[in-house]
Amino acid sequence: MNTIVRRIIGAVPVLLGISFLVFLLMHLAPGDPVMLLLGDDATPGEVARVRHEWGLDQPLLLQYWQFISRAVIGDFGRSLKFGEPVIKLVFERLPATVELASMSLLVAILISIPIGTYSAIKRDTLFDHAGTGVALIGVSLPNFWLGIMLIYFLGGQWNLLPVAGRIEYGIEIKPITKLFLVDSLLTANFAGFWSAVQHLLMPAVTLGTALAAIVTRITRSSVLEVMRQDYVTTARAKGLSEGVVIRRHILRNAMITVVTILGLQLGALLNGSVITETVFSYPGIGDLLIQSISVRDYKLTQVLILFFGVIYFVVNLLVDMLYTLIDPRIKL
C-alpha cells in the first residue's frame, strides 16, 4: 500500500510539470483565441473586455497560479467555444471514450491471447508463421485508414453497421453510469444495447487491431519462454492433461508479461482513441480534443491533455496492482 501512496505523491510534481508545460504551450501559441471567437469585426473595446473577463490581460505566471489554485478545487474554467464548464464537457464525453477503450481492449485480448498461445504451442508450423505475419500486418496498418476502409466496406457498400455516432437517432437510454452498454443492460433496454454494440464494433476493431497485433507477439514469446521452465516439465511428468498444464501452469505465468505490455500499450490506446474518434465522429474526449485545438479553445485543450496524462498514470497504477492478483508472489 505504501508503494501506491508513494507513487501517487511522486506523480504530483510530474503532473505539475506537465500542467505548466501545457499551459505555456497553449498561451504562447500563435493566434489570439479572443479574435478567433469574436471575429475580425470586433472592436478593440470588445476585445479588451473579453480579454479582461478571461484574465488574459494578467501576467502569465499569475494566470498559471490561478489555473492551478482553481483546478485543485475542481474548477477548470469555462470552454471558450462551448461556453460551459470544461470539467462538465470532459465528464460528458469521458464515458464514451472509456466504453470505446474497454471494447477495444476486449477485442485485442480476444484475438491476441488465443492466437499468441496457439502459435507458441504449435511453434514453427504454418499456423505460427501465418499468425506472426498477420501480427506484423496489424502493427503496420494505420488505424485511421483501417477505420475509413471499414466505414467504406461495412458501412457504405454492404450497409452492415452504422458509420458514426454512439447510438441510433431516436433511441433513448436512461443515463445511470453514462456507459451505454451498461445502462441499457441495467434498464433492460435491449434495442439500445444492440444499437450501442453496433456503433461500437467498427471503432473498437479499428482501435484494437494494432494492440491485438502487439499482444499476439508478446503472448507468443512469453508462452514460449514459460514452456521451457522446469515446473512445466514437472506438471507434465505428474501426468496432468495438456489443457490443465496450459491453463494453470503456462498461461497464468505468461500473463504477467502480457498484462505489463497491455498496461504499457495503454498509451497507444489513448493515442489511437483521438484518431479513431475523429474518423467515426465518435463523441469521446479524443474527438473533443481535436475540436478544441481546431478552434484554439486553449482552456479546454490544456485540461484535456492534462486529463489524458492523469488517465495514463492511473491506469498504469492499476496495472501494477493487477500483478498482485495474477501472481501473489509479487508484492507492491
Place this chain on the structure above:
Amino acid sequence: MLRLRYFKVMVGGIILAALVVCGLAAPLLAPFDPQEQRLESRLEAPAWLGGRAQANLLGTDNLGRDILSRIVYGSRISLLVGATTVVLAGLVGCFLGAVAGYFGRRVDEVVGKITEIFLAFPFLLLAIALMAFLGQGVINIIIALMVSRWVQYCRVVRGEVLSLKERDFVTAAKALGARDYYVLLRHVMPNTLASVTVVATFGMAIVIISEASLSFLGLGVPAHIPTWGSMLSEGRSYMNRAPWLTIFPGIAIFVTVFGINLLGDGLRDVLDPKLRRQI
C-alpha cells in the same frame, strides 16, 4: 530460421530502398505535376477499375490532380520527416542516455526526472499538443515528433551503457589512462549501435505513421504540400464516389510501414535478439 531473418531484412530493405528512390527521384518518376489541377477531369477512376482516366494510373482527386504523382511526391515528406526525426531524436536520446548511464548519480537523476515527464504522456498526444502550439509545417512536425520520441533512445542507451561500463574492456581502457569522454565515445557507444539501429528502424515506422496521423487530423503539413495523411483526409469526403482517393494513399503508408517493420524485425533477430522483449 536464420534464412527467415535475412529474408525479412532483404524484403524490408528493398521496400525502404524503394521509398528512398521514390522520394529522391520523384520529379523523374511522377507522371504529372502533383499540384496541376485539371477540373475537367476531376474524380476520374483509374482505367483498370473501369474508369475514364487513361493517363492517370491511380485516378484523379477532387481537383483533377494525379493521385499517383501525389503519392510519389508524398513519399518525400514521409522520408524526410521519418529520417530527420529518427536522426535528431536518436542523437538527443543517445547523448542523454549515454551521459546518464555512464556518469550516473546526479546526472542520471536529472535525466531520469526529465524522461519521467515525457513518459507520463502518450507520445502522439504530446506531438498533438506541440503541433497545436507550433502550428502546421514540415519543420514543426519534425520538432514535435523529435521531442516526443527521443525518450525511447534514451532509455535503451542508458540501460546498455549501465551494463557496458562495468565490462572489462572499459576498465582496461580506463586503466590505460583514457579519459571518460574517450571511453564513452570509442569503447562504450559503438557497442550500443546494434540496439540503437533496431530502435531507430522501428522508430522510423512509428514516425511515418505519426506524421500521416497528424496530417490526417489537419495538424501536420500544410494542405498545399502532398502528403499521404492529408490525401487520406481530403479523400474521406469523396469516399462513396471516389474510393481510390483513400485506398491508394493508405496502401502506400501500409506498405512502407510494413517494410520498415519487417526490416526492424529482421535486424533485431540478427543484431540483438535480447531486444525482443523490449520492442
